[in-house]
Amino acid sequence: MVKRKADIGVVGLGVMGWNLILNMTDHGFMVSLYNRTREKVDEFIHGPGKGTTIIAARSIEEMVSCLKRPRKVMLMVRSGKPVDDLIKRLIPLLQRGDLVIDGGNSHFQDTIRRAESLNQRGLLYVGAGISGGEEGARRGPSIMPGGSAGAWPLIREIFQSIAARTADGLPCCEWIGGNGAGHYVKMVHNGIEYAEMQAIGEAYTLLQEGLEFDHERMSRIFERWNRTELKSYLLEITADILQSREDDGTPILENILDVAGQKGTGSWSCMSSLELGVPITAIAEAVYARFLSALKDQRAKGSRVLKGPGGKWVEGRRDMGEIRSSLLANRVICYGQGFALMREAEKAYGWKLDLGRIALVWRKGCIIQCALLDRMKEAFDRAPDLPVLFLDPFFSRMLSMHQASWRRVVCRATESGIPVPALSAGLSIYDGYRHARSPANLIQAQRDYFGAHEYERVDQPRGKFFHTNWKEKRRSHAKAQSSRK
Numbered sequence: 016m017v018k019r020k021a022d023i024g025v026v027g028l029g030v031m032g033w034n035l036i037l038n039m040t041d042h043g044f045m046v047s048l049y050n051r052t053r054e055k056v057d058e059f060i061h062g063p064g065k066g067t068t069i070i071a072a073r074s075i076e077e078m079v080s081c082l083k084r085p086r087k088v089m090l091m092v093r094s095g096k097p098v099d100d101l102i103k104r105l106i107p108l109l110q111r112g113d114l115v116i117d118g119g120n121s122h123f124q125d126t127i128r129r130a131e132s133l134n135q136r137g138l139l140y141v142g143a144g145i146s147g148g149e150e151g152a153r154r155g156p157s158i159m160p161g162g163s164a165g166a167w168p169l170i171r172e173i174f175q176s177i178a179a180r181t182a183d184g185l186p187c188c189e190w191i192g193g194n195g196a197g198h199y200v201k202m203v204h205n206g207i208e209y210a211e212m213q214a215i216g217e218a219y220t221l222l223q224e225g226l227e228f229d230h231e232r233m234s235r236i237f238e239r240w241n242r243t244e245l246k247s248y249l250l251e252i253t254a255d256i257l258q259s260r261e262d263d264g265t266p267i268l269e270n271i272l273d274v275a276g277q278k279g280t281g282s283w284s285c286m287s288s289l290e291l292g293v294p295i296t297a298i299a300e301a302v303y304a305r306f307l308s309a310l311k312d313q314r315a316k317g318s319r320v321l322k323g324p325g326g327k328w329v330e331g332r333r334d335m336g337e338i339r340s341s342l343l344a345n346r347v348i349c350y351g352q353g354f355a356l357m358r359e360a361e362k363a364y365g366w367k368l369d370l371g372r373i374a375l376v377w378r379k380g381c382i383i384q385c386a387l388l389d390r391m392k393e394a395f396d397r398a399p400d401l402p403v404l405f406l407d408p409f410f411s412r413m414l415s416m417h418q419a420s421w422r423r424v425v426c427r428a429t430e431s432g433i434p435v436p437a438l439s440a441g442l443s444i445y446d447g448y449r450h451a452r453s454p455a456n457l458i459q460a461q462r463d464y465f466g467a468h469e470y471e472r473v474d475q476p477r478g479k480f481f482h483t484n485w486k487e488k489r490r491s492h493a494k495a496q497s498s499r500k
Contacts, residue, residue, distance in 0.1 A: 020083035021047035021070055023173060025091055026101060028055045031118070031145065032091030033063075034152035035177070040067050042176040047072055047081040075101075079108040085139075086113040087169060094121040102129060111137035114166050118143045120280055123195040123202060127364075130162050130194035139163040140194070141170065144201020146381035147179065155179035157381030158188035159204070159373075161197030161366075179380025187380045191373070192366035199287075199360055200373055203353045206284030206298040208382050209277075210349040211249050213301035213437040218338050219253070221424070225328035225433055226335075230266045234258045236335060245343050247385035275305045284356065291359045295352040296444050297345065300436040323432035333420075340420035341438050347414055348441035350383075350391060351404035358402060371395035405448070414445060421445075460485075 025036050028050040036046050036059075047070040050056045060071045072078035079086060086109060090101055098117055105115060115133060117126060117140075126142035133140040140162050147156035158178050160170065167190045178188035191197045222228045222236065234257035241250045259267045281302040288295040307314070328334075354370050361368040374392040378384055394407035404410055425442050428435045447453070460483075462468040469480040 019045060019068075021045040021081045022083065022087070023047070023170075024049065024072075024078045024082050024086070024088045026050070026075070026078070026088065027091035028059055029091060030149050031152045033059060034149055035089075035091065035118070035145075035156075036069060037063055037067075038153055038155070038177045039173060040064075040069055042173075044173055044176070046070070047078045049073075049075055049078040075104055076108060079105070084110075084113075085169060086110075087116065087173075088114070089116040089118050089143075091118050094119045094125070098125070098129070102133070106133075106136065106138070109138055112139065112165075114139040114141065114163075114169055116141045116143055116160075116166075116170065117198075118145050120144070120201065120205070120278060121198050122279075122283060123199040126162070126198045127195035134163060134194075139166040139169070141166045142195060142198040143174070144191075144197050144204065146201065146204055146377075146383075148382065151179065151380050151382075155187070155380050157376055157379065157384070159191050159197045159200045159376060160188070161191035161200070162194050164193070181375070181378050185375065187376050187378060189369075189372050189376050191376075192361070192368055193364070195364060196361075196366045196368065199364075199366075200357060200368070202280050202283050202287070203357055204377065204381065204383055205280035206295065206302075206356075207349050207353040208249075209281040209284075209301040209305070210298045210352075210437055211247070211346065211383060213304050214297075214342055214345045214349070214441075215249055215253055216304075217428075217435045217438050218342050219257075220433055221328075221338055221428060221435070222335075225428065225431055230257045230268065240339050240342075243339070244386050245339060245346070247346075248382060249385075272311070273308060274311055275308045277302070277305050281305070284353075287360065288356055291356065291363060293352070293356045293359045294444060294447075295356055296440040297349045297437050298352060300440040304436050324430060328427055328431040328433070337420035337424050340417040341424040344414050344417040344421045344445070345438050345441040346385065346387065347405050347410050348444055349437075350387070351410070352444070354391070354395075355403045369395075369399075370401075371399070403448070405445070418442075418445065 022044040023039065024047040025032055026049050028048065036048055039046050045068045048056065049072045056071050060069065070081050072081060079088065088105060090098055092098060092101060098119065098121060102115060115138060121142060123142065130140040141160050142162055144159035145152065145156050151157070155178055158174050160174060174188045175186040178186045180186055191200050219233065222233050234254045237250055237254035237257065241254060256268055261267055261270065281298065284295065285299045285302055357368055357370060360366070371392045374388045374395065378388045390409055391404060394404060394409060395401055398407065401407055405414055421442055425435060425439045459470040463470050463482060464485045467482055469482045471477060471479065472481055
């Protein structure tokens, strides 16, 4: 009797690898797994993997030997050196046409480098961004694969089978683009995630510190908001968190240290935006807010020595609705900046990203899933070359409708001394886009004054540059003024 070969090999039994393997098995795929520590494999095979078709290999060599051709090996390990080390071990074991998949949060430039190296050896490579956390990996994540063009037919059935599905039955997994594209889109996804979490955190602070609401009331408010167009996964779990209590009945949230961790993808988004010249200010402020949260001792000292405004936020009848409006408007800005960054990246790296398709992939299974993603897909379907989301008629009307509330919230927070960096950054970029003329003319004049950097003129064609001897111009003007007196 011929022994059946596995459809895919998975290396790594962390939270994501563990649950993805079970998800694949549920959908009828045979998995060969390997993990560096044998104890973890035994725990898995004698636990949730018991009675399944999963093959537990004792070495990478054994795992590869259990795979059908062309072989598909998925790495679910920490980004960086562990990925490179595993690839070095795999190369001698694989043959032309075999495929290596990195399902972790690798930097997209590392993915491009690895793909080019493996492609030269006749091997295929995919960087697959996977969102949804532990529950998503087990029940259906959002998957963003990109890499060698010939790889998609090899993994499409597996990935689309295990991915989350929208209400209309579409899988939240589509081919994103060439080498590095999948991990780049996942990086931007995480940047948006940072901004969304920060904005919700600011709304929580406004409700608690500004309006002095207790956890029970705040939870009901978030639940109510989650039944509107503001609906999102992050809003849903926020309501759950606010309801959760210790055994003695106190809110668990009050016992959590206010220091937010990060794994780097938010910072990577900011660095990419600087390289490409795309303003993602709401995302950047969310990243910096996490840096500030880590300065706990400095903040504790600052709270004792730095003075704030004397007044307090006095509850008004429409405050809750206005905070909701500011969250909704800021969401449009956050996603809009993320999509704008991807738009510029596709030009820089030659990816040909379908932003409407990416919005579809994010509709279910991922951390930033929200009700507005359907509208975002429609916006890019209407105008595939749309430079920034909030110039779309639907979203520009939405921002116009909610801007007054947004402004009042930011103003009252500032007057009350409550920091709202994400909400205020979003409003500033909105106003920046509203102004056809900015103070950059003065900045460019200053640059020309001290550094002869030249400038363009509004009465001349773009691309034609001029320099002024500013001191001489001033002397000439003063002389002319004096002669007229």
